[in-house]
Amino acid sequence: MLDALRFEWTRLLTLRSTYWLIGMGLLVTTGVAVLLGVAGRNDPISTEVLWIALNGAAGFGLPFLAVFMAIIGIFACGHEYRHGTIQPTLTSLPQRNRLILAKLAVVLTTTLAVTIVQMAINLGVVYVVWGEAPGLFEDPLGTALIGYVLYVLLYVLVGFGLGLLFRGVPSALVVIFLMPLIIENMIFGLSNIPQLDWLVPVVKFLPFTDGARLMELAAPDFGPGAPDFDLFSRWASGGVFALFAALILSAAWILFKKRDA
Amino acid sequence: MITAKGLYKRYRKTVAVDHLSFDVRPGVVTGFLGPNGSGKSTTMRLMLGLDHGEGETLFDGKRFGTIRRPINEVGALLEAKPFHPTRSARNHLRMLAAGNRIPDRRVDEVMEFVGLGDVKRKKPKGYSLGMAQRLGLAQALLGDPRILLLDEPTNGLDPHGIHWMRDVLKTLAAEGRTIFVSSHLLSEMQLMADELVVIGRGTMIFNGDVDTFVREFTQSQVVVRGPDTAGFTAALEAEGGEVKAEDGALVVSGLEIGKVGHLAFTTGVELHELSTRRASLEEAFMSATGASEEFVAKEPVRAGGPAAPEGEAL
Ligand SMILES: Nc1ncnc2c1ncn2[C@@H]1O[C@H](COP(=O)(O)OP(=O)(O)O)[C@@H](O)[C@H]1O
Ligand SMILES: [Mg+2]
Numbered sequence: 001m002l003d004a005l006r007f008e009w010t011r012l013l014t015l016r017s018t019y020w021l022i023g024m025g026l027l028v029t030t031g032v033a034v035l036l037g038v039a040g041r042n043d044p045i046s047t048e049v050l051w052i053a054l055n056g057a058a059g060f061g062l063p064f065l066a067v068f069m070a071i072i073g074i075f076a077c078g079h080e081y082r083h084g085t086i087q088p089t090l091t092s093l094p095q096r097n098r099l100i101l102a103k104l105a106v107v108l109t110t111t112l113a114v115t116i117v118q119m120a121i122n123l124g125v126v127y128v129v130w131g132e133a134p135g136l137f138e139d140p141l142g143t144a145l146i147g148y149v150l151y152v153l154l155y156v157l158v159g160f161g162l163g164l165l166f167r168g169v170p171s172a173l174v175v176i177f178l179m180p181l182i183i184e185n186m187i188f189g190l191s192n193i194p195q196l197d198w199l200v201p202v203v204k205f206l207p208f209t210d211g212a213r214l215m216e217l218a219a220p221d222f223g224p225g226a227p228d229f230d231l232f233s234r235w236a237s238g239g240v241f242a243l244f245a246a247l248i249l250s251a252a253w254i255l256f257k258k259r260d261a
Numbered sequence: 262m263i264t265a266k267g268l269y270k271r272y273r274k275t276v277a278v279d280h281l282s283f284d285v286r287p288g289v290v291t292g293f294l295g296p297n298g299s300g301k302s303t304t305m306r307l308m309l310g311l312d313h314g315e316g317e318t319l320f321d322g323k324r325f326g327t328i329r330r331p332i333n334e335v336g337a338l339l340e341a342k343p344f345h346p347t348r349s350a351r352n353h354l355r356m357l358a359a360g361n362r363i364p365d366r367r368v369d370e371v372m373e374f375v376g377l378g379d380v381k382r383k384k385p386k387g388y389s390l391g392m393a394q395r396l397g398l399a400q401a402l403l404g405d406p407r408i409l410l411l412d413e414p415t416n417g418l419d420p421h422g423i424h425w426m427r428d429v430l431k432t433l434a435a436e437g438r439t440i441f442v443s444s445h446l447l448s449e450m451q452l453m454a455d456e457l458v459v460i461g462r463g464t465m466i467f468n469g470d471v472d473t474f475v476r477e478f479t480q481s482q483v484v485v486r487g488p489d490t491a492g493f494t495a496a497l498e499a500e501g502g503e504v505k506a507e508d509g510a511l512v513v514s515g516l517e518i519g520k521v522g523h524l525a526f527t528t529g530v531e532l533h534e535l536s537t538r539r540a541s542l543e544e545a546f547m548s549a550t551g552a553s554e555e556f557v558a559k560e561p562v563r564a565g566g567p568a569a570p571e572g573e574a575l
Contacts, residue, residue: 003330007360014352015345084343085353088400091309091337092357094326261311 004102025068029056033122037129045130066152070159078163147214161248180208211241270314277303279463292454293443300463301443330361336401337410346386371399390417408439486510486534
């Protein structure tokens, strides 16, 4: 297992894309905090502003860091097939389970580290501008930030699974970005039409929408007249997203063991 | 030493490898010969556990998947360019080395050995096919393995490179290593290999030394030339010879040269030439694998000629 970890670590660090994807992720999220600081430096900081500043606009539905890290997750296996390196990889590390475990360990550890660094940088920006970060460790915000870390990890896991499942990069990218953006938004939107109200019970099972609720500050309020979606709690929603990630990963893993390399 | 037993692999419709069994001995280069599509690459992938199929391959007594840090025991080069285009050649090898506890020093050593020392920090994207094959050989040699499996390693090499590859493989074999190298060119195998495993459509055609293969599958013919050989054909055919006219000469197969000379003497035919001709190696190879060729081009049909029997692709 140590050998496989050493291999995977070298694989990740010898790719230029690793550096620019992490760099872009940190740059954009820091930019969000800086913009908020420039705009709101004369007002006392609110919990909402602090929340958005720390998760780099992920709370607004723009999870920049998660997106860049998910591409690294897709590359972990997708690159191997796209460029045919799976053959030398498996002739130097033939135990397929160990290889996948090592890849998962490396990509998730990297994601966790980068996410914590990102939050630390953004907290630094907040302190420079406002000199304080009220309620950081208290319930709605503290819990939402833990949820944010979990969300990024699960999102990367989905990317990893898709890269292994599709054995390539482009199709995995399409699914991970278009599915939440188009399919889930469409189902949510259509469920508001009375004739399509049979879609209402489906909404609480939309995986990416559920995943995003891990980092919410307060349960969503769709206003009067919206259908009753009977949504899950924060953690149960996160559970749906985790289950979705687990399903994709298991399918990919089983196929990886069965298929020809 | 490699022992392959009962290798079998079918894709949806095609049986790519059909119950192949063979041994590859150390100390010699064993050529793995077959036309394109005959199942060489599939066999090698099966041997290394990359493809799932039937049968078993033992490398010095062990299955590939059970060898700890396998590139130290079995080196392989399968696909033509299995490199990430923007990871430097040196980093590609460092990555594989890291998974098998091989020091970076060894990476530089093999890159020098294959002649890529000056471009080792360059990206394989800019490598020619020949350079990529050299990098592939460096990859196979990384762990200084006792056993080497190389799939068409001379593809894309220039004549100088082919010569070099041949010398390298012979030298490695002379050190007592086991070398199994595939090719679809018999002429190349004849210069490189001592032993042959010849397949066609996934089945074994020949397993033995190169000279025996050439002898067994090379028919010799007798060439007869003279001022008036027209009447001689019938006499030759009466003795069981098969005669073809070829720009003024008769080409006889199925009869010894002595027998043809004797016939000329007894029938009183004047000869200007009486010689033997060996069919070329490629012809021998074609005749050995011809019936098992995967893609058979149909003979051109002469317009207006008698309808030729349908050239059934087997
Ligand atoms: N992945 C695959 N799917 C389906 N058929 C394949 C696959 N790989 C090889 N084949 C078929 O198996 C046969 C053997 O192919 P291959 O092993 O590549 O031959 P060679 O290396 O001798 O040229 C061919 O008929 C080829 O079309
Ligand atoms: Mg081949």
